[in-house]
Amino acid sequence: MSVGIRHDDLRRRNRAMVISAVRRAGQPSRTEIAATTGLSHSTISAISADLIQEGILTESKASEPTALKRGRPQIGLALNPEAAAVLTVVLSLNFLSVAVIDYAGQVVAEEQQRLDTLVMPRDDLIGECVAIVRRRLQDPDLDVSSVARLAMGIQGITDSHARAMLWSPITPLTDIPFADILEQEFGIPATMENDCNMMAVALQWRDPERYRDDFIAILLSHGIGMGLVLKGALFTGTHSSGGEFGHMIHRPGGALCRCGRRGCVEAYAGNYAIWRSAMKMSEDAEPVDVGDADMRALAAKAREKDGPEREAYRRAGEALGFGLGSLFALIDPAPVAMVGVSAAAFDLIEPALRAAIAQTAGGQHSESISFDTEPNELPLIREGCAMRALTFVDQEIFAPGMQARAGSGKNVA
Amino acid sequence: MSVGIRHDDLRRRNRAMVISAVRRAGQPSRTEIAATTGLSHSTISAISADLIQEGILTESKASEPTALKRGRPQIGLALNPEAAAVLTVVLSLNFLSVAVIDYAGQVVAEEQQRLDTLVMPRDDLIGECVAIVRRRLQDPDLDVSSVARLAMGIQGITDSHARAMLWSPITPLTDIPFADILEQEFGIPATMENDCNMMAVALQWRDPERYRDDFIAILLSHGIGMGLVLKGALFTGTHSSGGEFGHMIHRPGGALCRCGRRGCVEAYAGNYAIWRSAMKMSEDAEPVDVGDADMRALAAKAREKDGPEREAYRRAGEALGFGLGSLFALIDPAPVAMVGVSAAAFDLIEPALRAAIAQTAGGQHSESISFDTEPNELPLIREGCAMRALTFVDQEIFAPGMQARAGSGKNVA
DNA sequence: AACATTTTTTTCGACACCCGCAATAAATAA
DNA sequence: TTATTTATTGCGGGTGTCGAAAAAAATGTT
Numbered sequence: 001m002s003v004g005i006r007h008d009d010l011r012r013r014n015r016a017m018v019i020s021a022v023r024r025a026g027q028p029s030r031t032e033i034a035a036t037t038g039l040s041h042s043t044i045s046a047i048s049a050d051l052i053q054e055g056i057l058t059e060s061k062a063s064e065p066t067a068l069k070r071g072r073p074q075i076g077l078a079l080n081p082e083a084a085a086v087l088t089v090v091l092s093l094n095f096l097s098v099a100v101i102d103y104a105g106q107v108v109a110e111e112q113q114r115l116d117t118l119v120m121p122r123d124d125l126i127g128e129c130v131a132i133v134r135r136r137l138q139d140p141d142l143d144v145s146s147v148a149r150l151a152m153g154i155q156g157i158t159d160s161h162a163r164a165m166l167w168s169p170i171t172p173l174t175d176i177p178f179a180d181i182l183e184q185e186f187g188i189p190a191t192m193e194n195d196c197n198m199m200a201v202a203l204q205w206r207d208p209e210r211y212r213d214d215f216i217a218i219l220l221s222h223g224i225g226m227g228l229v230l231k232g233a234l235f236t237g238t239h240s241s242g243g244e245f246g247h248m249i250h251r252p253g254g255a256l257c258r259c260g261r262r263g264c265v266e267a268y269a270g271n272y273a274i275w276r277s278a279m280k281m282s283e284d285a286e287p288v289d290v291g292d293a294d295m296r297a298l299a300a301k302a303r304e305k306d307g308p309e310r311e312a313y314r315r316a317g318e319a320l321g322f323g324l325g326s327l328f329a330l331i332d333p334a335p336v337a338m339v340g341v342s343a344a345a346f347d348l349i350e351p352a353l354r355a356a357i358a359q360t361a362g363g364q365h366s367e368s369i370s371f372d373t374e375p376n377e378l379p380l381i382r383e384g385c386a387m388r389a390l391t392f393v394d395q396e397i398f399a400p401g402m403q404a405r406a407g408s409g410k411n412v413a
Numbered sequence: 414m415s416v417g418i419r420h421d422d423l424r425r426r427n428r429a430m431v432i433s434a435v436r437r438a439g440q441p442s443r444t445e446i447a448a449t450t451g452l453s454h455s456t457i458s459a460i461s462a463d464l465i466q467e468g469i470l471t472e473s474k475a476s477e478p479t480a481l482k483r484g485r486p487q488i489g490l491a492l493n494p495e496a497a498a499v500l501t502v503v504l505s506l507n508f509l510s511v512a513v514i515d516y517a518g519q520v521v522a523e524e525q526q527r528l529d530t531l532v533m534p535r536d537d538l539i540g541e542c543v544a545i546v547r548r549r550l551q552d553p554d555l556d557v558s559s560v561a562r563l564a565m566g567i568q569g570i571t572d573s574h575a576r577a578m579l580w581s582p583i584t585p586l587t588d589i590p591f592a593d594i595l596e597q598e599f600g601i602p603a604t605m606e607n608d609c610n611m612m613a614v615a616l617q618w619r620d621p622e623r624y625r626d627d628f629i630a631i632l633l634s635h636g637i638g639m640g641l642v643l644k645g646a647l648f649t650g651t652h653s654s655g656g657e658f659g660h661m662i663h664r665p666g667g668a669l670c671r672c673g674r675r676g677c678v679e680a681y682a683g684n685y686a687i688w689r690s691a692m693k694m695s696e697d698a699e700p701v702d703v704g705d706a707d708m709r710a711l712a713a714k715a716r717e718k719d720g721p722e723r724e725a726y727r728r729a730g731e732a733l734g735f736g737l738g739s740l741f742a743l744i745d746p747a748p749v750a751m752v753g754v755s756a757a758a759f760d761l762i763e764p765a766l767r768a769a770i771a772q773t774a775g776g777q778h779s780e781s782i783s784f785d786t787e788p789n790e791l792p793l794i795r796e797g798c799a800m801r802a803l804t805f806v807d808q809e810i811f812a813p814g815m816q817a818r819a820g821s822g823k824n825v826a
Numbered sequence: 827a828a829c830a831t832t833t834t835t836t837t838c839g840a841c842a843c844c845c846g847c848a849a850t851a852a853a854t855a856a
Numbered sequence: 857t858t859a860t861t862t863a864t865t866g867c868g869g870g871t872g873t874c875g876a877a878a879a880a881a882a883t884g885t886t
Contacts, residue, residue: 003451004427004430004450004451004452004456005418005426005427006452006844007843007845007870007871007872008844008845008871008872010418010420010423010843010872010873011871011872011873013417013418014417014418017417030834031833031835037416038417038419039417039419039873039874040873041834041835041836041874042835042836042837042838042873042875043417043872043874044835045835045836046836046872046873049836069832069833069882069883070831070832070833070883071831071832071834071881071882071883072832072833072835072880072881072882073833073834073881074833074835075834160745213651228743230651231651237743238626238627238644238747239745239746240745242744242745244742244743245742247742247773247774248739248742249735249738249773250665251664251665252663252664252731252735252772253772259774261772261774262772263772318665322662322665325662326661326662326739327743329657329658329660329661330650330655330656330657330658330661330740331650331651331655332573332650332651332655333652334651356665359665359666359675359676360660360662360674361657361660361672361674361677362657419873419874420841420842420843420872420873420874421842421843421873421874423842423843423844423872424842424843424844427843427844442864443863443864444863452844452845453844453845453846454846454863454864455844455847455864455865455866455867456843456845457864458863458865458866459843459844459865462865482853482854482861482862483854483855483861483862484852484854484860484861484862484863485852485853485861485862485863485864486853487863487864488863488864
């Protein structure tokens with residue numbers, strides 16, 4: 001049922017491709033773009049002339065350090081920062097932050113706020129989110145009409161269309177259609193993204209060498225989350241955001257998980273599980289939230305001497321290793337980024353993880369699987385939301401389907 | 414790095430789309446094709462005139478039963494059976510079969526053969542495969558030059574480019590580049606496909622209502638295999654054929670698996686595992702191949718009275734249930750087809766499977782997950798290979814990139 | 827300093843493709 | 857026999873891309 005390609009789609013797609021090439025490459029010349037896209041110079045010339053005229057791209061002659069070559073110097077093309085703006089909202093445990101980002105990807109304003117997400121009633125939680133966005137949009141330095149997209153990120157499960165939060169560990173509330181709420185409130189298209197997916201998106205932009213076609217981002221925090229990129233594209237479930245790595249089964253009928261079930265990977269490797277194990281509490285003990293400082297202290301103790309703390313990290317590593325082994329059986333091994341506060345304790349986790357993965361089919365060449373760590377997840381999530389929103393603007397607003405293109409070309413420098 | 418769309422790609426893609434629409438719909442009229450593809454009537458008219466002229470499609474006025482409508486009757490378009498042919502090779506335990514299929518998908522010739530795959534030396538195994546293909550190609554009824562593609566299917570792991578068998582349970586041999594071998598021998602493009610992937614492809618063609626965008630085909634046989642379709646496309650690993658569901662970890666350090674590791678799903682749910690368990694053998698006992706007749710007898714005994722046989726199936730169901738639960742945590746639930754000899758014993762497996770999956774995050778609405786069974790996998794594998802090869806011909810040969818189109822239009826009726 | 831060389835970018839003419847609309851074809855209903 | 861309905865084809869127009877040539881903008885050379 002895939003649909004045919006019309007003649008006008010052609011221009012649309014090639015426009016999108018040029019924009020995307022510029023966003024990826026920074027300041028490519030027309031010749032470079034022609035090379036990477038495979039289109040002819042004439043076409044690139046025509047499209048970029050359009051884009052410059054519409055104020056989406058600018059010519060940046062500022063490429064002095066090139067020189068030293070014969071021939072006419074290349075003219076770098078860059079994204080016009082004033083072409084549009086996007087706004088990100090990241091909601092995490094007891095913490096809310098927003099940022100305004102210009103079209104070139106630079107943060108131009110931000111605001112953060114503490115709040116008790118675990119106990120707030122539904123209307124308050126929604127209200128605070130709406131209020132902080134409104135404050136940013138009312139900033140006199142900001143041209144509201146240029147804000148073309150809102151992207152919200154949250155820890156937990158979202159639906160596969162990125163419209164609503166279905167479930168989250170940071171609140172007992174469920175099924176909040178944040179995307180619809182924000183759209184109705186501000187009249188700006190919005191999405192509700194899963195935090196780990198956004199981490200993966202951000203990594204892809206930060207380090208495209210390492211994180212390109214296939215890789216995994218795992219959040220080691222209160223819960224265990226995963227963002228998965230396969231064949232260059234973000235992998236999502238068929239109904240939800242999917243990739244609930246933390247709730248793959250490690251030991252059938254095993255330790256109590258925060259999700260209410262038993263034996264999930266998270267029930268051995270989540271912060272609360274490590275804590276519970278280190279404190280020699282029962283595996284049936286109710287999960288509790290553990291502060292980052294406490295986790296760091298726990299890791300320090302585990303490094304100091306062998307004892308229940310070290311054993312707790314060992315068990316976490318084992319659960320993660322067998323879980324990754326099962327995952328790798330499905331998708332083949334890929335580079336892994338460990339993100340979050342417990343990623344700072346990865347030295348304690350890694351030996352058991354590697355030992356476990358080596359016992360699985362997916363870990364055939366376990367020594368060659370490489371792990372990278374990044375203790376702070378929030379900047380990654382924000383960055384991912386920003387890039388998600390910006391690429392939406394690139395594709396859907398600046399290379400629109402069949403809508404009138406009038407009105408989108410604005411803010412000419 | 415995705416490449417731009419050139420002007421000539423346009424026609425190519427739309428040609429491919431028309432062919433694909435005809436293959437899917439059977440005998441659609443030009444108007445129907447225009448509707449499903451979204452292209453204009455003029456375009457469809459022009460493209461189908463080309464395709465008819467080249468002998469790829471034919472007009473089949475044979476649609477008498479339509480009638481009863483006013484207006485000019487539709488002219489059905491059909492694939493010209495003589496436009497090309499493909500050849501499938503299915504290699505399974507002690508069994509080799511080939512079939513020649515015409516462009517419309519009808520089997521025109523087949524041949525089968527027993528052989529001792531487990532003990533054959535490398536050259537003999539390859540030699541037998543080549544020989545049986547050669548015999549079919551030398552059939553005087555067949556125009557060799559019309560054979561446009563070979564597709565071979567094998568139980569086991571293949572590489573992600575469908576070129577080579579990497580590992581298979583039917584032989585101790587590894588890394589046989591069957592695709593290259595066949596191509597060199599016969600000068601016809603070939604692929605080496607994973608059996609379960611082909612089962613999934615076949616199901617998608619057989620019952621597109623049920624098996625469309627997202628579904629799972631699981632082979633319950635000597636080993637446990639899986640073919641996975643996500644968002645309408647066959648899912649493969651990044652390096653191998655992937656989807657080694659049978660080697661996800663059910664119980665860390667548990668029963669001995671045929672792969673040499675411990676605790677895999679297959680070590681509880683493969684035929685040998687069920688047999689081992691029913692015979693009250695140790696979980697460390699070396700896996701043995703069990704005949705289909707023995708498995709059917711075992712299932713009969715399990716149905717008759719409660720005992721170790723029934724318990725063995727229960728355990729298999731549990732392993733499959735927890736495995737599916739972990740899988741569903743990643744991709745969300747989807748319809749499942751159980752294929753293979755033990756699928757005929759699914760009545761014995763299902764209760765424990767459902768009980769297990771209900772204990773997992775992926776089994777949230779476990780009662781709504783539906784299972785279908787199909788005891789005979791070989792026809793499915795062959796069908797999948799055939800469709801794979803035919804769609805390749807559709808896309809790469811009859812809607813070629815920039816190659817000269819001369820020489821592909823042949824066999825005009 | 828003038829001219830040659832190199833490389834990038836733009837311009838121009840040609841060609842291919844798709845679309846919309848009108849015309850034609852082929853049936854049924856009145 | 858004529859009107860109506862539906863399917864298919866033909867034609868003119870518009871748009872997009874490509875290739876080749878020209879123009880532009882630098883460095884090297886004499």
